Amino acid sequence: RKEVEQDPGPFNVPEGATVxxxxxxxxxxxxxxxxxxxxxRKEPKLLMSVYxxxxxxxxxxxxxxxxxxxxxxxxxxSKLSDSATYLCxxxxxxxxxxxxxxxxxxxxxxx
Amino acid sequence: xxxxxxxxxxxxxxxxxxxxxxxxxDMNHEYMSWYRQDxxxxxxxxxxxxxxxxxxxxEVPNGYNVSRSTTEDxxxxxLSAAPSQTSVYFCASSYGRTSGYGYTFGSGTRLTVV
Numbered sequence: 001r002k003e004v005e006q007d008p009g010p011f012n013v014p015e016g017a018t019v020x021x022x023x024x025x026x027x028x029x030x031x032x033x034x035x036x037x038x039x040x041r042k043e044p045k046l047l048m049s050v051y052x053x054x055x056x057x058x059x060x061x062x063x064x065x066x067x068x069x070x071x072x073x074x075x076x077x078s079k080l081s082d083s084a085t086y087l088c089x090x091x092x093x094x095x096x097x098x099x100x101x102x103x104x105x106x107x108x109x110x111x
Numbered sequence: 112x113x114x115x116x117x118x119x120x121x122x123x124x125x126x127x128x129x130x131x132x133x134x135x136x137d138m139n140h141e142y143m144s145w146y147r148q149d150x151x152x153x154x155x156x157x158x159x160x161x162x163x164x165x166x167x168x169x170e171v172p173n174g175y176n177v178s179r180s181t182t183e184d185x186x187x188x189x190l191s192a193a194p195s196q197t198s199v200y201f202c203a204s205s206y207g208r209t210s211g212y213g214y215t216f217g218s219g220t221r222l223t224v225v
Contacts, residue, residue, distance in 0.1 A: 046213035
């Protein structure tokens with residue numbers, strides 16, 4: 001089983017749609033969880049951290065289910081500018097010093 | 112504040128050549144890492160460092176060396192380049208334990224080995 005697995009998509013949605021991405025991780029000892037965004041041929045950029053209680057940042061909501069080892073990202077009211085690849089990321093060791101990335105889910109928002 | 116700076120941005124090497132990819136950060140971050148990104152493979156960890164003088168191997172360390180003599184710099188050395196090392200290389204840094212913090216990435220080095 002891969003350490004971090006994501007549905008690669010692509011997800012093609014119209015502007016204004018709500019879209020959800022899912023991610024599972026294999027290391028039950030993981031303590032830190034993130035969603036990154038990567039635009040074509042650019043470096044990944046931190047979108048948001050994911051906390052056990054769930055957290056929201058504007059149109060973006062992240063959820064964590066430790067029992068199921070499952071992370072989700074919900075994007076409401078999609079914008080054209082949300083088109084990108086979304087990477088699920090977890091730390092790989094107890095020290096939290098190395099991050100493991102999923103392969104990413106591609107989102108395309110159209111007008 | 113430059114963040115994480117990688118040089119060069121593009122490089123073409125011949126098989127067997129060696130080179131060093133440079134990475135520098137000016138944020139006084141303890142943790143630094145090198146990743147490579149290949150189509151369909153996602154980002155894979157090559158080496159990482161938790162502070163000056165301390166390095167460790169990641170998922171795909173073979174063919175690469177690193178050292179961390181200062182907090183600011185974390186160069187990646189390709190010992191004898193192979194076509195399989197054609198990839199985009201990203202350097203990243205973080206304040207400390209990743210709990211609550213993400214990594215800041217450099218803009219990448221696009222390496223082609225012919």
